[in-house]
Amino acid sequence: MDKDPLKKYLRDRQAEVDQLLHSYLPGPKCPPPLIHEAIRYSLFAGGKRLRPILCLAAAESVGGRREVVLPFAAAIELVHTYSLVHDDLPAMDNDTYRRGKLTNHKMFGESTAILAGDALLTAAFALMAEKGLAGTISHKKILSVILELGSAAGSTGMVGGQLVDIQSEGKKSIDQDELHYIHTHKTGALIRASVRIGGVLGGASSKKLTALTRYGEKIGLAFQIADDILDVEGEEKEMGKSVGQDQAKEKWTYPRLIGLERAKKEAHVLVEEALGELNGFGPEADPLRGLALYMVERKK
């Protein structure tokens, strides 16, 4: 997919995800208003909706209908947003800005931010169950998708990765295995699950699901390496947050461990490999192909 059609694709899908989230979540005046304000503040802070878009594109790549998959794609964004709200907390990464706006706890206070994250995570599962009950996809598939998201987000997935990331801060050294663990769990697990959930709901054959899974693992890692590179090279204005934060916090990243040039090369190799996984797919997988390149070419 060329750049302009991809831009339009991203914009259109983002609007669909936003619309579903807007209409699903309790309004900002629903009691207690503060929690719903805080939820909406972080959820509608200009996120790119990359994970739900990957989910939708994966469903399309195997001939699935986007509108049927949309609520489950949106649920992934709820999990992602909860993880950002909690990661930003003073006891965690202690961040002041996110996407050019004050972080949730700076805006609403720490207790509200903890609860808003809790509520976002809970809402993800309620959303899947509710839309699963009302929709046309088999209830068995819905349960397998709930299990997929729960496993990817839990103690042996995203939460485990975040814990090891925090433990590694300030360490004198770290080996590539440990950094690989952090990246594949903290960021990779949810991206992999996004692609797999789209595949499962879209009706992928087991062969295509295997290819999609590998695609998801590779772009997940490429995404995190690109993120680390942007933290070194990105423009603060475009990023909407302070750059150089990883170094300031003594975080371990690919650029720090293997150098900036090798990290860039590694990210591009991963994207090439991800594209290779899609060889057996037709033009329906063009959005997935465009998204793989976007992972390493984005400026924010």
Place this chain on the structure above:
Amino acid sequence: MDKDPLKKYLRDRQAEVDQLLHSYLPGPKCPPPLIHEAIRYSLFAGGKRLRPILCLAAAESVGGRREVVLPFAAAIELVHTYSLVHDDLPAMDNDTYRRGKLTNHKMFGESTAILAGDALLTAAFALMAEKGLAGTISHKKILSVILELGSAAGSTGMVGGQLVDIQSEGKKSIDQDELHYIHTHKTGALIRASVRIGGVLGGASSKKLTALTRYGEKIGLAFQIADDILDVEGEEKEMGKSVGQDQAKEKWTYPRLIGLERAKKEAHVLVEEALGELNGFGPEADPLRGLALYMVERKK
């Protein structure tokens, strides 16, 4: 149910719930070990398992099989434990002891406690999906139970109640409606859901489910009032935590708002009403009857 059979009932059910949780959760050495240690520390800290036992007793009261309902009962305990770990955090209730042991964040640090709570909540939904896929109950019922738990725990349920509770601390006055909102949401929503989930999975008719729902609402409120009374009158040694905390934190409670004697009377009236809801049930509901009385007679 007399006191001695009830004691045995509680002990036996508690052992069943504990056993399921032990075998389901990753072992304390599963990577990353720290998160699984922290999860198990709070989960196996001697909780009474009241919510899962209510769920099991509700299933039995309508002729359901306990062993089929057990994983879903255990999932409720995961949600309850996450809520305790997060409620104890410095930004929330800032508690040092819980059930006679240091709170999770005092033991493992704040970031680990936040993540352990997140992982517990996530595990609740993964457990329900996994056991639902493997079991004999219809997948539709499993989804409705996931929705029930998600709604009860979320921003318009338990999390909403906790937020209003924190907002009300230190206020000069509060009206009975607001206190009622806090109690029915912070504690009541999950207790109500526990009873309802047991009823649904046990195969309750719609008439019996309505009666169980009302029973759950009434004992939920009675439980919270009894909790507030114990905070005034309880023995520190038996409670395993400091008493008088509500007053120290200027929390609003029934004893504070309407006086100790009226609060005690109110709790007993609620239990009587809850028992009345079970009039159409046979001796299979005896455990539920015993549990209603236990709510207000317990010493911890």
